[in-house]
Amino acid sequence: MRSSRTLSWVMKKKAMSKIPSSEITPEHIYLSRRAFMRGVGALAAGSLLLGACAATEPTTDVPDDLQVSADTDELGDTLTSYAAITNYNNYYEFSTDKEAVARFARDFRTSPWEVAVGGLVRHPQTFDVSDLQRRFGSEERIYRLRCVEGWSMVIPWVGFPLAALLQEVEPEASAQYVRMETIYDPQQMPGQNNQWYNWPYIEGLRLDEAMHDLTLLATGIYGKALTPQNGAPVRLVVPWKYGFKSIKSIVRIDLVETMPTSLWMLAAPHEYGFYANVNPDVPHPRWSQSTERRIGESGRRPTLPFNGYAEQVAELYTGMDLKQFF
Numbered sequence: 001m002r003s004s005r006t007l008s009w010v011m012k013k014k015a016m017s018k019i020p021s022s023e024i025t026p027e028h029i030y031l032s033r034r035a036f037m038r039g040v041g042a043l044a045a046g047s048l049l050l051g052a053c054a055a056t057e058p059t060t061d062v063p064d065d066l067q068v069s070a071d072t073d074e075l076g077d078t079l080t081s082y083a084a085i086t087n088y089n090n091y092y093e094f095s096t097d098k099e100a101v102a103r104f105a106r107d108f109r110t111s112p113w114e115v116a117v118g119g120l121v122r123h124p125q126t127f128d129v130s131d132l133q134r135r136f137g138s139e140e141r142i143y144r145l146r147c148v149e150g151w152s153m154v155i156p157w158v159g160f161p162l163a164a165l166l167q168e169v170e171p172e173a174s175a176q177y178v179r180m181e182t183i184y185d186p187q188q189m190p191g192q193n194n195q196w197y198n199w200p201y202i203e204g205l206r207l208d209e210a211m212h213d214l215t216l217l218a219t220g221i222y223g224k225a226l227t228p229q230n231g232a233p234v235r236l237v238v239p240w241k242y243g244f245k246s247i248k249s250i251v252r253i254d255l256v257e258t259m260p261t262s263l264w265m266l267a268a269p270h271e272y273g274f275y276a277n278v279n280p281d282v283p284h285p286r287w288s289q290s291t292e293r294r295i296g297e298s299g300r301r302p303t304l305p306f307n308g309y310a311e312q313v314a315e316l317y318t319g320m321d322l323k324q325f326f
């Protein structure tokens with residue numbers, strides 16, 4: 001069912017990126033973005049928004065400088081509270097206990113920080129993270145995040161499209177995939193001493209997935225800088241894929257010819273594939289994916305194909321058997 005609401009996910013441009021949006025964005029999305037931007041002026045900056053948080057969820061002091069342009073996503077789903085987003089995390093480098101990650105990550109050094117972009121590109125470059133906003137702009141994107149474990153959140157990210165950065169380095173014609181790597185620093189990240197996994201954390205996308213306008217490099221949440229537990233200073237967000245694709249604390253991005261092998265593909269190849277598109281019809285070998293628990297709500301809700309972004313991304317997979325390419 002097509003409606004203007006489903007096309008206009010909420011976003012707020014804070015600065016112009018170097019590449020006009022019209023060049024990297026399908027026209028209908030570009031137009032709805034412009035329509036939204038006209039409305040942004042009416043919104044009070046710095047509006048405080050806190051979703052209801054179930055009693056069992058972690059609570060913490062909530063900063064009073066949260067900024068967000070809307071209280072729901074484009075489907076009308078309520079934003080998850082800042083407290084829940086920053087205190088219920090998957091970040092195995094720090095802990096496998098979601099509610100302990102924030103504590104273990106508290107003193108993680110996120111500055112200075114560089115991201116090296118290379119491989120099959122014409123202009124390999126190393127970017128200082130403090131420079132990313134000036135070079136690529138900054139906008140708000142409210143996205144649903146669906147973890148493969150069966151829980152989900154609605155998060156107001158701040159960031160810029162990965163496509164903007166990739167266009168800057170100019171992928172060569174032979175580049176087919178993008179491979180991304182998290183920092184390797186076992187002294188700061190106790191989980192990297194766990195020999196069970198092949199560190200550092202690696203993830204990858206097909207080049208057309210990486211160039212899709214929905215694919216974001218995020219540097220903030222609720223208008224504030226990312227916290228260490230959420231992947232500071234810069235992480236990927238691919239909203240139509242399971243959360244494990246959205247790699248945190250990135251230090252390397254390489255354009256490559258062959259499909260990268262991710263940490264999860266090595267750890268459990270029968271459970272975690274390269275594509276990892278949210279799909280209620282393809283169960284995980286150990287549990288169903290047909291429903292999910294939205295953090296802050298009771299009960300479960302149906303999981304949507306491509307996490308509700310089918311209209312924007314399904315065409316990337318035309319002709320592919322998504323049960324085989326899971």
Ligand code: MTE
Nearest residue numbers: 089090091092147182201230243244246248
């Ligand atoms: N990135 C790294 N480097 N290490 C991780 O353990 N966990 C992934 C993903 N990115 C992970 C990671 C998983 S399983 C999920 S669901 C999301 O981060 C969770 O992001 P959040 O904690 O910001 O909600």
